[in-house]
Structures are given as C-alpha cells and as structure tokens.
Amino acid sequence: MEVNRRELLEQAGKFLVLSGAARVAFQTMTGETPPDAEKYKAADHWWGMTVDITKCIGCGNCVKACAEENDVPEGYFRTWVERYHVSDPLQEHPQVDSPNGGMNGFPVLNYAAEGKSFFVPKLCNHCADSPCVQACPVGATFESPDGVVLVDQKYCLGCRYCVQACPYGCRYIDPRKHTVDKCTLCYHRITQGLTTACCEVCPTGARKLADFKDPKDPVHEFIRDNHVEVLKPHLATGAKVFYHDLDGVVR
Amino acid sequence: MRKTLKEAEHLIRFVVLLGVMLAAFLLIRAAIVPKSFGQYGHYRGAALEEIRARPVSFAGHATCEICHDEVAKTKNAGRHAGIACEACHGPSAGHTEDPSAHKAVKPDPATVCLHCHEANPARPKTFPQVVVKDHAGDTSCGTCHQPHSPKL
Numbered sequence: 315m316e317v318n319r320r321e322l323l324e325q326a327g328k329f330l331v332l333s334g335a336a337r338v339a340f341q342t343m344t345g346e347t348p349p350d351a352e353k354y355k356a357a358d359h360w361w362g363m364t365v366d367i368t369k370c371i372g373c374g375n376c377v378k379a380c381a382e383e384n385d386v387p388e389g390y391f392r393t394w395v396e397r398y399h400v401s402d403p404l405q406e407h408p409q410v411d412s413p414n415g416g417m418n419g420f421p422v423l424n425y426a427a428e429g430k431s432f433f434v435p436k437l438c439n440h441c442a443d444s445p446c447v448q449a450c451p452v453g454a455t456f457e458s459p460d461g462v463v464l465v466d467q468k469y470c471l472g473c474r475y476c477v478q479a480c481p482y483g484c485r486y487i488d489p490r491k492h493t494v495d496k497c498t499l500c501y502h503r504i505t506q507g508l509t510t511a512c513c514e515v516c517p518t519g520a521r522k523l524a525d526f527k528d529p530k531d532p533v534h535e536f537i538r539d540n541h542v543e544v545l546k547p548h549l550a551t552g553a554k555v556f557y558h559d560l561d562g563v564v565r
Numbered sequence: 566m567r568k569t570l571k572e573a574e575h576l577i578r579f580v581v582l583l584g585v586m587l588a589a590f591l592l593i594r595a596a597i598v599p600k601s602f603g604q605y606g607h608y609r610g611a612a613l614e615e616i617r618a619r620p621v622s623f624a625g626h627a628t629c630e631i632c633h634d635e636v637a638k639t640k641n642a643g644r645h646a647g648i649a650c651e652a653c654h655g656p657s658a659g660h661t662e663d664p665s666a667h668k669a670v671k672p673d674p675a676t677v678c679l680h681c682h683e684a685n686p687a688r689p690k691t692f693p694q695v696v697v698k699d700h701a702g703d704t705s706c707g708t709c710h711q712p713h714s715p716k717l
Contacts, residue, residue, distance in 0.1 A: 354617075371688045373681045375652055382656050383622045397687050422685050431687035456608035466612035469599075502619040511623050515652040517645075517681055518692070 354505045356459040360526040361499055362554030363513070364536050365435055367561075369520035372397060372433035376512035376521060377417040383500065383511035390486045391415040392497040393437035393512055400563055401429035408563045434557070434564055435521060437512070438463060438484040438497035439545065442552030449479035455494065461526075461554060462499045470494050481549050499523075524556075622656035625649075629657065632664075636713055643714035644693075653677050653712065674707030682706075 372395055380386060380393050395416030399409040413420065416433070440463045441447075447455055447463060454470035457463050470493035477485045477494060485496040500510035508514070509523045516522075524533035536542070536558070543560040544553040570577070604610025626649040630637040633650075640646060651657055659667035684694040695701075701709075709717060 356613075368689060371681055371692055372685065375680075379623060379651075379656070384619075399687070419680060419683075420685060420687060422683075423687070432689075433687065453602070453607040453609070456606055456612075458613055459605050464612065464616055466609050466615075468615075469609055469612070498616060501616050503621055503623075503625075505617050506621075508621070508623075508625045514623050514625060514649050517648045517652050519647050 359460040367559040369518040370433040375515040379511040379515040439553035446476035624658040624661040640713040675705040678706040
C-alpha cells in the first residue's frame with residue numbers, strides 16, 4: 315500500500331491528540347480524585363504553642379506522653395517541667411527543681427507553702443529566627459515551611475553545634491543514633507489533624523497547640539486577652555511558645 | 566594570533582586545568598548532593614515526608630469517642646470534661662486499630678488519681694487537691710468517686 319508521508323504524519327498526529335482527549339474525558343467521567351485534594355498544605359499553617367502557667371499543676375503527663383509518643387530515651391527530654399519557688403521577691407535566685415524532668419510529678423516540699431511557687435513546662439520554642447538552624451554546618455536542622463524546627467536524622471553529623479547554640483537547652487544527642495534529636499511539635503501528628511502528644515494529655519489545658527494562620531484558632535483570643543511572654547526575649551530568637559503569667563524570675 | 570597563543574601557552578594550561586577542576590567539582594556535587602536538597606530551603610526536602618511518616622501512639626480523644634460515645638457523654642458533662650481519654654488510659658492507637666488484639670489500659674484509681682490530686686503547695690490554690698491520708702486513709706479513690714464523673 316502506498317502511503318504518502320504527509321498523510322501518515324497527519325493521521326499519527328490526529329490519533330495522538332484524540333487519544334489524549336479521550337483519556338481526559340474518560341477520567342472526568344469516572345470521577346478521578348484530583349491528586350492534591352487531601353494533601354497537607356504547609357503554607358496554610360504556622361505552628362506554635364501556648365502555655366498557661368496559672369493552669370499547670372505539674373502532673374508530668376506531658377513529659378511521659380512525649381516520651382511514649384516519640385520514643386525518647388530514658389534520661390533525655392524533649393519537654394520537661396520545672397518547679398520554681400520564690401520566697402522573697404528580692405532574692406537573687408529562685409529555687410528550681412525538675413526531678414526526672416517532672417515525669418513522675420513533684421515531691422511535696424514544705425518550704426513551698428510560703429512565697430510563690432509555680433510550674434513551668436518547657437520545650438523547643440520553634441524559633442522563627444532560630445540560632446540552632448543558623449549554627450548547623452550542613453543543613454540537617456531547619457525550619458519547615460509551616461514553622462516547625464525539625465532535624466533530618468539522615469543528614470545530621472552529630473557535631474553538636476546546634477546543642478550548644480540553642481539558648482533553651484532543648485536539644486540532646488540520642489545515645490542510640492548519635493545524632494541530634496528534639497521536640498518536633500509532633501509533626502507527624504499535627505499534619506494529620508491531631509494535636510501534639512503533650513497537649514493531648516494535659517489535664518488542665520495548660521498546654522495548647524497553636525496555629526497562627528488559622529483565623530478560628532483560640533490562640534488569637536489568648537494573646538489578645540492575656541499578657542503573654544516568651545522565654546529569654548532579650549535573645550530575639552522569634553520563639554513561638556507563648557507563656558501566660560510567666561514570672562520574671564524564670565530563666 | 567598564533568604567535569599570541571604560543572606565547573600564552575602557560576596561561577592557557579592553567580585555564581584549562583581550572584576548567585577541568587570546575588567540571589569535576591560540578592559532576593561530583595551533582596552526584597553527592599541529595600535530589601531534594603534546596604527544595605524548600607537549605608535542607609533535604611524529602612526529610613519532611615520522612616518525619617511525617619512516623620508512627621502515632623496516642624489516638625486522640627476524638628477517635629476514642631467514635632466508639633465509646635456513652636462514656637464520652639458522661640465525662641463531658643462532668644468536671645473531667647477537658648481531660649483527654651489517654652491522659653489516664655495511656656497511649657491507645659494500637660487499640661483503635663485492632664480493639665481485640667490490643668486491650669486499652671484500665672488505670673488503678675489508687676495511683677492515677679493521686680498523680681494530679683495529691684495536695685502539693687506548688688499547685689494553683691484553686692485546683693482541687695487533697696491530702697489523701699486525711700481525706701480517705703487507705704481507701705481507694707474509686708470506692709466513692711467515679712473517674713468519668715468524679716463529683717459526688
């Protein structure tokens with residue numbers, strides 16, 4: 315059969331275009347789910363946390379839950395609770411204790427009846443202007459597009475620059491992996507619509523996850539109605555954990 | 566032109582050597598640097614997915630309430646409304662996935678209640694706390710108080 319080259323190309327071109335169109339038509343008819351419909355969009359979130367000192371009872375549920383959720387080795391803490399006691403407002407240093415990070419609660423101390431006592435839960439502040447991210451020589455720790463400071467376990471060298479750089483002391487070297495680890499704000503949970511392990515088990519609601527980009531999030535009301543502070547504001551780290559009623563004596 | 570080239574031979578050798586070194590550097594860099602590095606910033610973009618894929622241990626109270634709605638209703642009407650189920654019952658994600666294989670933990674009132682309600686001067690004054698020795702002696706809290714609706 316004699317086929318003209320031009321005709322052949324014309325036919326081939328028509329065939330390709332029509333089969334492509336047919337494929338799209340078929341998919342539209344059968345109702346294929348758009349690929350990105352259920353995917354988590356990092357640009358819609360800016361994560362942080364609020365801690366209400368007036369509500370914290372020092373039960374240590376948060377410390378225990380975090381250790382269980384994130385497989386934290388014993389003796390190391392991604393979050394911990396400190397108890398402060400101030401008997402005289404003019405004293406130079408408060409009395410601070412944190413037995414096992416507060417995981418099993420706090421023993422009753424007689425002197426705590428006089429003066430002011432309170433509990434301060436601490437964790438990674440997921441700083442917007444983080445000194446630890448700045449210090450990392452290889453880019454193993456970073457701030458995700460939604461504001462969570464994370465560690466890339468496969469890329470970390472274990473040089474410990476970031477452990478030194480963090481002013482809040484929230485990083486540690488995992489003795490099993492020999493890389494750095496820290497609070498991830500339960501990234502694997504919050505990106506699925508759950509809350510962090512520590513906030514989930516807090517019995518008084520002292521700890522609450524905050525999404526600053528969500529207009530319906532109670533954090534906006536919290537910051538508007540309460541006087542909130544961050545830890546070590548003089549270091550201008552852009553910390554995103556806001557404390558209500560944080561006494562000035564807290565380091 | 567040829568004369569200039571001949572006279573500049575020693576310089577041209579250096580330029581070519583630099584060019585070869587640059588090419589080698591770029592080749593090795595392309596091979597070693599992970600593909601997703603620089604996707605969102607100065608880090609490996611694939612790390613975000615890896616961290617998101619970690620397993621969950623606490624199911625979240627919304628999941629518990631799907632099956633245990635009666636208990637949830639009782640609890641949400643009482644003083645313990647704001648407390649998540651797993652605060653006392655422990656991590657139960659295994660239970661939500663396979664209820665018969667993983668039994669949820671039933672905590673002992675004698676220990677779990679003290680955790681929060683044992684009197685401690687450092688706690689806020691408005692928080693309900695008792696010196697258990699004076700309040701109940703050796704009796705377990707569960708004898709009088711129902712944990713999901715503790716007010717008598």
